[in-house]
Amino acid sequence: MPQPVFTISLDFELLWGVFDKVGNSYPPDYFANTRELVPRILDAFGNHGIEATWATVGMLFAENEEEWHHYSPVHKPSYRDVKLSAYEFAKQKGLDPKVHFAPELIKRILETPGQELGSHTFAHYYTLMRGQSPEQFRHDLKASQRIANEKFGVRLKSLVFPRNHINELYLPICLEEGYTQARSNPKDWFWQETQHEDFSKKWFRSADCFFPIGKRTSFVPNELIALPLEPLLIPASRILRPISKNNMLFNAVRLSRVKKEMSLAARLDETYHLWWHPHNFGTDPAAAMAELEDLLSHFQKLKAEYGMVSRNMENLAAMVCSRANPETMAVGR
Known part of the structure; x- marks a missing residue:
C-alpha cells in the first residue's frame, strides 16, 4: 500500500567539504558551532522520531594525524588542479583536530536511534x-x-557524492565496494553536470528554492529501479539552504516552500528527500534550530493526517526492494 515518506540526508564534512574554496579563511566560531549543533540536531531527530542518513567524510573518523595517515589510501586522487586534493591541502596547511576530526560525533550519531x-x-x-x-x-x-x-564496527551502505558530482561510469564501483544506495540529483537541467557551474544553473537552482521553477521533486518510491550492477539511486528533492541573517523574508519564503513540498508529497503518497550540511547551521545556530523544529513539527502534522513516515536512505531502499520483491527485505545484491 502506498505511503508518504520523509527522508533526510546530511553531508557531514566540517572543513573537508570547503577547504578548496575557503582554505583556512572561515569565521572562528563557524565549525565550533557545528560541533555543538550536531548533538542538538540528533536530539531533535530523536524527539520527533526522525530517521536520517549522515553521509560522513571518512577523514572525520580519525582521532589524530597519525590515524589519518594510517587509513589514507596509497593511491590518492591525481587531480590536474592540485588545489582540489584534501591531501595536498593537509600537506600545505596542516591538520587541526577541531575542523578535521570528529570521532566523538560519529559515535554520537551511531548511538542515536534511527540514524x-x-x-x-x-x-x-x-x-x-x-x-x-x-x-x-x-x-x-x-x-x-x-x-x-x-573503528566503529560499521559497514557503510549509503553514499552521497561530494558536490553532487555523479560519474555514472563509477556507479558499478560503488556497488562492488558495498554501497547499495546513493543520493542522486533532481531531474531538472540545472541540477545536471554540476561541475560546470555557469551562472544560469546557479541562478535557477537558487530561484527554485523560493518559487516553483523546476519539476515536482517528490517521487514515488516504487518508480525507483536498481540496475543489476549499480546502487539504487535515491533522488534528492530539496536542499535546505542556510539562514540569511539579514533577510527574514528570504528565510520565511524558502522555509514555506519546503513545507508546501512536504505537504504535497504527503497528499500524493510520495517521498520527499531533504538534505543539507550540518555546518550550514553554524552561521546562526539559534535561528537554524528553530527552523528545524518548525520543519519537524510540520512532519508530525503530516504523519498524523496522512500517515507520513520517516526513513533514512538505507531503510527507504529496503522499502523499495521489499515492494519490488516481497521475498527480499534488504537491498543487498
Whole structure:
C-alpha cells in the first residue's frame, strides 16, 4: 500500500567539504558551532522520531594525524588542479583536530536511534574532475569502509557524492565496494553536470528554492529501479539552504516552500528527500534550530493526517526492494 515518506540526508564534512574554496579563511566560531549543533540536531531527530542518513567524510573518523595517515589510501586522487586534493591541502596547511576530526560525533550519531552512518567518500572525492581515475576512486571508497569497520564496527551502505558530482561510469564501483544506495540529483537541467557551474544553473537552482521553477521533486518510491550492477539511486528533492541573517523574508519564503513540498508529497503518497550540511547551521545556530523544529513539527502534522513516515536512505531502499520483491527485505545484491 502506498505511503508518504520523509527522508533526510546530511553531508557531514566540517572543513573537508570547503577547504578548496575557503582554505583556512572561515569565521572562528563557524565549525565550533557545528560541533555543538550536531548533538542538538540528533536530539531533535530523536524527539520527533526522525530517521536520517549522515553521509560522513571518512577523514572525520580519525582521532589524530597519525590515524589519518594510517587509513589514507596509497593511491590518492591525481587531480590536474592540485588545489582540489584534501591531501595536498593537509600537506600545505596542516591538520587541526577541531575542523578535521570528529570521532566523538560519529559515535554520537551511531548511538542515536534511527540514524544511519553513510559515506561522503574518504577525502571528499570529486569523481568528475580531470586527472583522477576509477581505481583511485575505488581506493578512496575502500579507505572509508576500512576506517568505519575497524573503528566503529560499521559497514557503510549509503553514499552521497561530494558536490553532487555523479560519474555514472563509477556507479558499478560503488556497488562492488558495498554501497547499495546513493543520493542522486533532481531531474531538472540545472541540477545536471554540476561541475560546470555557469551562472544560469546557479541562478535557477537558487530561484527554485523560493518559487516553483523546476519539476515536482517528490517521487514515488516504487518508480525507483536498481540496475543489476549499480546502487539504487535515491533522488534528492530539496536542499535546505542556510539562514540569511539579514533577510527574514528570504528565510520565511524558502522555509514555506519546503513545507508546501512536504505537504504535497504527503497528499500524493510520495517521498520527499531533504538534505543539507550540518555546518550550514553554524552561521546562526539559534535561528537554524528553530527552523528545524518548525520543519519537524510540520512532519508530525503530516504523519498524523496522512500517515507520513520517516526513513533514512538505507531503510527507504529496503522499502523499495521489499515492494519490488516481497521475498527480499534488504537491498543487498
